[in-house]
Amino acid sequence: DTAVSQTPKYLVTQMGNDKSIKCEQNLGHDTMYWYKQDSKKFLKIMFSYNNKELIINETVPNRFSPKSPDKAHLNLHINSLELGDSAVYFCASSPLPGGRVEQFFGPGTRLTVL
Amino acid sequence: GQQVMQIPQYQHVQEGEDFTTYCNSSTTLSNIQWYKQRPGGHPVFLIQLVKSGEVKKQKRLTFQFGEAKKNSSLHITATQTTDVGTYFCGTNAGKSTFGDGTTLTVKP
Numbered sequence: 001d002t003a004v005s006q007t008p009k010y011l012v013t014q015m016g017n018d019k020s021i022k023c024e025q026n027l028g029h030d031t032m033y034w035y036k037q038d039s040k041k042f043l044k045i046m047f048s049y050n051n052k053e054l055i056i057n058e059t060v061p062n063r064f065s066p067k068s069p070d071k072a073h074l075n076l077h078i079n080s081l082e083l084g085d086s087a088v089y090f091c092a093s094s095p096l097p098g099g100r101v102e103q104f105f106g107p108g109t110r111l112t113v114l
Numbered sequence: 115g116q117q118v119m120q121i122p123q124y125q126h127v128q129e130g131e132d133f134t135t136y137c138n139s140s141t142t143l144s145n146i147q148w149y150k151q152r153p154g155g156h157p158v159f160l161i162q163l164v165k166s167g168e169v170k171k172q173k174r175l176t177f178q179f180g181e182a183k184k185n186s187s188l189h190i191t192a193t194q195t196t197d198v199g200t201y202f203c204g205t206n207a208g209k210s211t212f213g214d215g216t217t218l219t220v221k222p
Contacts, residue, residue: 033210041200043157043212056209090156098206100145102159 003027004106006091012112013081020077021109023091031055032074033092033103034066043090049074050097078111086113118143120203120213128221133193135216137186137203145205146179146186151215152199160188193220 004025013019025032033056034046047066048056054066063079074091091106119138127133137146145164149157161170163179163186170177176189190197198220204212 041151041215041217043202043204043215045210045212048210058209092157094206098210100162100164101206102147102162103149103157103206103210105156105158108156 002107004091004093004104006089006106006109008109009107010110010112012114014114015081015083017081018077018079019081019111020075021089021091021111022073022075023106024073025091025093025104025106026072027093027095027104028072029093029095029104030071031094031097032068032071033094034074034076035090035092035105037088037090037108039087047074047076048097055097081111081113083113086111118203118205118211118213120216122216123214124217124219126219126221127193129195130192133190133197133218135188135201135203135218137188137213139184139205142183143186143205144183146183147204147206148177148186148188149202149204149212150199151202155199157202190218193218195220195222 031050033048046060049068052068065077068074088108092103094101094103147162148160151157167181168179174191178187200215200217202212202215
């Protein structure tokens with residue numbers, strides 16, 4: 001069983017469209033994250049949720065809206081997609097927020113905006 | 115805010131050569147974690163260091179945490195083609211922060 005899963009794996013769309021990426025973890029973790037990895041492989045945190053509550057919200061355009069229906073799911077909705085949104089988006093989870101705990105990453109969603 | 119710098123960004127080695135990536139912070143870190151991302155893959159946790167001056171080994175990989183807990187290094191002895199990938203240092207204390215990664219390529 002995949003610990004952290006994301007759908008879709010690939011997403012190709014036109015500028016201006018709205019799209020969503022879904023993430024689910026079956027590890028029983030309380031904390032989930034969204035990261036953006038650009039073409040230079042820089043890994044930047046976007047959001048973090050602990051038990052469905054937003055705890056980290058980095059300087060991300062408000063076109064990006066995370067939603068956590070329950071602590072096993074953290075979805076990412078993106079409005080009015082722009083060329084610069086093209087990247088790989090990783091979901092991750094950890095048992096606790098912050099602290100000395102490892103993060104488990106999903107396989108990533110490669111978003112291409114044309 | 116807390117920042118973690120990592121160098122070099124790229125390293126190309128011949129198989130059998132050693133490799134080291136360095137991680138530096140301007141502030142004291144409560145912990146440092148290392149992750150490996152294979153090409154086309156996702157970051158996978160390797161190890162965590164929490165004590166000043168700590169050294170941990172995993173086969174050919176040696177991880178160090180500086181005495182001041184502001185720097186860390188990952189050293190690979192006698193690289194193999196299976197070592198290729200991007201190595202990230204990071205800390206999950208407070209805000210999750212990763213270095214920019216070091217991408218290692220190994221020429222057979």
